[in-house]
Amino acid sequence: MPPRARPVPAPRLEPSGQLTWAAEDVVNATLALVARDALDLATSPALVRVHACANPDCSALFLDSSRPGTRRWCSMDTCGNRAKKETLRSKS
Numbered sequence: 001m002p003p004r005a006r007p008v009p010a011p012r013l014e015p016s017g018q019l020t021w022a023a024e025d026v027v028n029a030t031l032a033l034v035a036r037d038a039l040d041l042a043t044s045p046a047l048v049r050v051h052a053c054a055n056p057d058c059s060a061l062f063l064d065s066s067r068p069g070t071r072r073w074c075s076m077d078t079c080g081n082r083a084k085k086e087t088l089r090s091k092s
Helices: 026-042 045-049 076-091
Strands: 010-013 019-022 050-052 061-063
Touching: 026 045, 045 050
Parallel strands: none
Antiparallel strands: 010 019, 050 061
16 A cells, blocks of 8 residues: 655644644655645656756755756855855965
């Protein structure tokens, strides 16, 4: 018998206007949500735009949503910025 699907967190709009998420089992619901999104990505044409960060010290994967599809870093704030600093220092 195949395993049963886990319920994902349900969105709830509080009277204050704040969006919250509710689930009976928060951990299982969150894992189900992550698994659903991963399967959606794995079966979509966007999978070819999943890349590994160009920083050899980083093991992050990211979805390149740039128009040309040439993004190299998981984040410009961390890995991209470090690489640019190293390149600048090496030219000095």
